[in-house]
Amino acid sequence: MRQGLAERGPQSTALPIEIGFLAHHGQPPETLRQAAVLARLTGVPADEFLLRHGLVEETEFYRALAAELGLPFLSSPRLSRAAGYPESILAGLAPLNESQAGFVMAPRGPSLAWLLKTRPRDRALAVTTPSRLREAVFRVQARGIAQRAASDLAEESPDLATGLGYGQITVLFTIVAALVFGGTLAPGSAAAVLGTILSPLFLGMIVLRLSAAILRSPVESEEQPSRARDADLPVYTIIAPLYREKRVVAGLLHALSRLDYPATKLDIKLVLETDDRDTWNALQAIDLPGNVEIIVAPGGEPRTKPRALNVGLPLARGRFTVIYDAEDVPDPGQLRLAVARFADLPPHVACLQARLTIDNTDDSWLTRLFTIEYAVLFDVFNPGLAEIGNPIPLGGTSNHFRTEILQTIHGWDAWNVTEDADLGIRLARLGYEVMDLPSSTLEEAPSTLGTWMRQRTRWMKGFVQTAAGHSRKPWSLLRQLGLWRMFGTLVVTWGIVLSALVYPIFTGLFLTLWLSPPAEPLASRWEAAEHAYGLTLFVSGAAATFIPACVALHRRKLWRLLPWVPLLPLYYGLVSLAAWRSLWELATATFRWNKTSHGLARTSRTGGSKGTRRGSSTRDR
Incomplete structure (x- = not known):
């Protein structure tokens, strides 16, 4: 590198203005020159290269800047309530309170270069670090930030907010009570009526699952895009909401460090809760990269993952944003592949869903069945829905957004x-x-029934919220989606919920009818047709369970799990139990976020995450 610099002559080695001043404040000029060259190759300002690679510590950098400009450095700025969120943080400029009249700034990139060129002598200016400026804004605007994170959607787009009101919950439970009462008094008639009403949703689910199994969707991209130059890549934001993650946070940072993406173009935000001192202390014990920010969400309700995400989202600096959970291990090439895919897709493609796959498959019988379920969902069903243009309920992680x-x-x-x-x-x-997005992210499945049941109860509770919320104005839904996409939406929301609720009832009734010979011949052609229809629905439902599972195992090269496929009906019986539990929890603890223990994996299919996850209790994301 030094020989190349010498060949370019003195002019090429001139330091950029945004870091050149550091040579007068104790930083080795040769380090600054090399950083300037690498920054040009990466396509980022030289100051960001220095800070994100940790070549200069943030406080040291901004103290030197303050000394260079002859301005005071504030280690704990006290801001006016006029400071804006996120505007003041993104701009690097905020008004001070009355006792410190003026403005405090934490410039970076072009604004830093402009400042060093103009060198203002205004005594009303002070300097701080970006981290301290962000913390100061959070202190003065904590209540507003919490309110925005919790209620922005409901206030700005109330028709799209899915929170259930007590009226909707009352209607839902009235219907459930009527079904239970009718099933007790006249089970045969009640099942016939219910089956007739729900059969379009069940048939729709069967058709979607079988159609998805037919469509070709390899686990990995068959056509690898040409490798883009680092300078051409955009800034990419990573948001990871954390809660009680002290034992796995080091593993998460290790997984993120393995991403094949320029560190200077990674904008990593770890969002913590105010009472999570353990995770905070664990992070303080780690030498964090310069591209990692720790954001502490102000206290407030509800205590959920989406609220934490909403705190971090306004501060995203990247053209694209991806969500990762604390235990995730994404494929190193995932971000580059997402950038290439977005470039080839029209602007209205807002999200790419990566493939989630279970790593601790061999921990228990439950994790084996969970692995099959995830393979069906992320390697068969969701890619098939995307191919035919059906709305897709996203997975909770590895969603890449514009x-x-x-x-x-x-x-x-x-x-x-x-x-x-x-x-x-x-x-x-x-x-x-x-x-x-045909790129995999490793996840950990709960290995005990109690943990699994709490997690699945929350999932089913959320699906009820989603189904009820998005269908409360059907004409609006029809206008926005059209007939067939609206039907597809009902299938992947209400269809999932209702099929889980009635699965054991219908299965039991069918087996009773078909395994017990009738006392007398069928009385009419209508009765014969009814039995034939029931048989068709049952057989096709079984096919929609087993065929996608076999296709998924083939795509994942997990044929060793084939002997576990016959146990899927038992597994879906447990899903049904979770669905019924979710109705009770919907009435008694509507917005409670059930915790899921992670970091307890005993096995690893890949050998890549076993040691970094063990022993952590986290909120499942």
Whole structure:
């Protein structure tokens, strides 16, 4: 590198103005020159290269800047309530309170270069670091930030917020009570009526699952895009909401460090809760990269993942934003592949859903069945839905968004406990599309029934919220989606909920009817047709369970799990139990976010995450 610099002559080695001043404040000129060259190759300002690679510590950099400009450095600026969120943080400029009249600034990039060129002598200016400026804004605007994170969607787009009111809950439980009462008095008639009403949804689910299994969707991209130059890549924001993650946060940072993406173009935001001192202390013990920000969400309700995401989203600096959970291990090439895919897709494609796959498959019988379920969902069903243009309930992690669109639609519904499914449907209603991203992210499945049941109860509770919220104005839904996409939306929301609720009832009735010989011949052709229809629905439902599972195992090269496929009906019986539990929780603890223990994996299919996850208790994302 030094030989190349010498060949370019003295002019090429001139330091950029945004870092040149550091040579007068103790920084080695040769380090600054090399950083300037690498910054040009990466396509970022030289100061950001220095800071994000940790070549100069943030406080040291901004103290030197203050000394260079002859301005005071504030280690704990006290801001006026006029300081804006997120505007003051993104601009690097905020008004001070009356006792410190003036403005405090934490410039970077072009604004830093301009400042050093003009060298203002205004005594009303002071300097601080970007981290301290952000913390100061959060202190003075904590209540407003909490309110915005919790209620922005409901206030700006109330028709798209899915929180259930007490009236909707009352109607829902009245219907359930009527079904239970009718099933007790006349089970045969009640089942016939219910089956007739729900059969379009069941048939729709069967058709979608079988159609998805037919469509070709390899796990990895068959055509690798040409490798873009680092200078051509955009800034990419990563938001990871954390809660009680002290034992896995180091593993998360290690996984993010393995991403094949320029560190200077990664904008990583770890969002913590105010009472999570353990995770905070664990992070303080780690030498954090310069591209990692720790954001502490102000206290408030609801205590959910989407509220934490809404705190971090307004501060995203990247053209694209991806959500990762604390235990995630994404494929190193995932961000580059997402950038290439977005470049080839029309602007109304707002999100790419990566493939989630279970790593601790061999921990228990439950994790084996969970692995099959995830393979069906992320390697067969969701890619198939994307291919035919059906709205997709997103997975909770590895969603890659166009940041501007995500901010425009007000992020996530903080009151929906399955916020990912809701967001996928909301994107479709607003005219956007979700596409598949053939890149894998490793996840950990709960290995005990109690943990699994709490997690699945929350998921089903959120699906009820999503289904009820998006269907409360059917004419609006029809106008936004059209007939067939509206039907597809009902299938992947209400269809999932209702099929889980009635699964054991219908299965038991069918087996009773078909395994017990009738006392007398069928009385009419209508009765014979009814039995034939029931048989067709049952057989096709079984096919829609087993065929996609076999296709998924083939795509994931997990044929060793084939002997576990016959146990899927038992597994879906447990899903049904979780669905019924979710109705009770919907009435008694509507917005409670059930915690899921992670970091307990005993096995690893890949060998890449076992050691970094063990022993952590986290809120499942």
